[in-house]
Amino acid sequence: MGKLSDRDKKHIWHPLTQHKLHPTMLAIIKAKGCILTDEEGKEYIDGISSWYTSAYGHCNDFIIERVYAQMQQLDQVVFSGFTHEPAIKLSEELIKILPPNQEKIFFSDNGSTATEIGIKMALQYHFNKGDKRTVLLAFENAFHGDTFGAMSVSGLSVYNGPFADFFIAVERVATPTKENISEVLEKLEKRLQKNDIAGFIYEPLIQGAAAMQMHDPEGLEKIITLLKKYGVITVADEVMTGFGKTGKYFASDHLAVKPDVICMSKALTAGMVPMAATSCTQQVYDAFYSADMSKGLFHGHTYTANPLACAAALAGIALLTSNEMQENIQRVIAAHKNFDLEIKSHPKVARTRQTGTIYALDLAIEMERYGDLRDKLMNHFMSQGVFLRPLGSTIYISAPYVITDEQLRKIYDSIKAVLELI
Numbered sequence: 001m002g003k004l005s006d007r008d009k010k011h012i013w014h015p016l017t018q019h020k021l022h023p024t025m026l027a028i029i030k031a032k033g034c035i036l037t038d039e040e041g042k043e044y045i046d047g048i049s050s051w052y053t054s055a056y057g058h059c060n061d062f063i064i065e066r067v068y069a070q071m072q073q074l075d076q077v078v079f080s081g082f083t084h085e086p087a088i089k090l091s092e093e094l095i096k097i098l099p100p101n102q103e104k105i106f107f108s109d110n111g112s113t114a115t116e117i118g119i120k121m122a123l124q125y126h127f128n129k130g131d132k133r134t135v136l137l138a139f140e141n142a143f144h145g146d147t148f149g150a151m152s153v154s155g156l157s158v159y160n161g162p163f164a165d166f167f168i169a170v171e172r173v174a175t176p177t178k179e180n181i182s183e184v185l186e187k188l189e190k191r192l193q194k195n196d197i198a199g200f201i202y203e204p205l206i207q208g209a210a211a212m213q214m215h216d217p218e219g220l221e222k223i224i225t226l227l228k229k230y231g232v233i234t235v236a237d238e239v240m241t242g243f244g245k246t247g248k249y250f251a252s253d254h255l256a257v258k259p260d261v262i263c264m265s266k267a268l269t270a271g272m273v274p275m276a277a278t279s280c281t282q283q284v285y286d287a288f289y290s291a292d293m294s295k296g297l298f299h300g301h302t303y304t305a306n307p308l309a310c311a312a313a314l315a316g317i318a319l320l321t322s323n324e325m326q327e328n329i330q331r332v333i334a335a336h337k338n339f340d341l342e343i344k345s346h347p348k349v350a351r352t353r354q355t356g357t358i359y360a361l362d363l364a365i366e367m368e369r370y371g372d373l374r375d376k377l378m379n380h381f382m383s384q385g386v387f388l389r390p391l392g393s394t395i396y397i398s399a400p401y402v403i404t405d406e407q408l409r410k411i412y413d414s415i416k417a418v419l420e421l422i
Ligand SMILES: *Cc1c(COP(=O)(O)O)cnc(C)c1O
Pocket: 110, 111, 112, 113, 115, 143, 144, 145, 146, 203, 208, 209, 237, 238, 239, 240, 241, 265, 266
């Protein structure tokens, strides 16, 4: 049979990979709690929750039990014309934890489609009202996914070159800081006079793909308030920030003014199976509600509201809202704060930042040395049994909330060791 990493090379085309430069994949055979095990038996602490999914630990027994029970009852059924208990229950539980203005849930199966649907809601909302608005707003350096609408609003265009000619009309807003906010608002208000802006999509508080850039809630709140005044549909992409990452259920909970639409995926099903959801207000929903068939939202995926995914999401929400998990979240937040005191004045650390359970630091390193820095850093962490995936010279932690104090210590120590190496 041969090694998995060798067999992999024959037929598999991996995502976000230039195979000529990175021919070999690490084969993982097992995941439990915060530990990944490779085919040689080496263990790694999953410091990024496998791309922010496994928030309550891998192969969580409670989630497994719930999904297994669902498997024996109803596996999959068409969700157009049919409905089922797991989806209904999930809509009820999501509405309980979402910001209070959210009323309707549209299910899909990955983060990109969650944002794609949010974009369509914003565009068609105005179309249905006979209001010609064709431009979207998005933050600089945004990331919203890899489908066409999502790519259009994403500002990290290095990988989007071949498709740039096919994008929808998007204009950029600078992410707010205490210094630029009045200028941003002034420019925006001038731009809004044309009344052609349909929607604004944004990652609230943390821009993950932009190397964990964080902005403060006050500036964002002012931008959203202004946009609402001009009837712009605000779409919070909480695909990464949802389900406890920022210390609250959603990043939008840190703001007094709430978005019209919220996109969710990643930790929604706690890493068990793929699923996504886009929620919206009654006002958005009502713009589609009509005796006229063509005013409906004609978007649907075969696996919409898959019952197994619903069961996983329901189990995940039960865990998230438990006292035990909330205590874990607070414990992780406090641990990161202490670690920050330990290293923020280290000469090799340029800047540190934290929002809730997510901690990031920028290395103080000259541009010329960037080259293969990321690979070097990652190799260092992996050799120490820690899975961190630096973005350029930024190292970030977004571990499962159930991580033990010892495992956290091991991650921190591996970062401290890297500071001595570079
Ligand atoms: C990951 C991510 C997406 C895309 O989700 P996929 O499931 O990878 O398609 C969109 N927006 C944000 C903020 C993300 O972090």
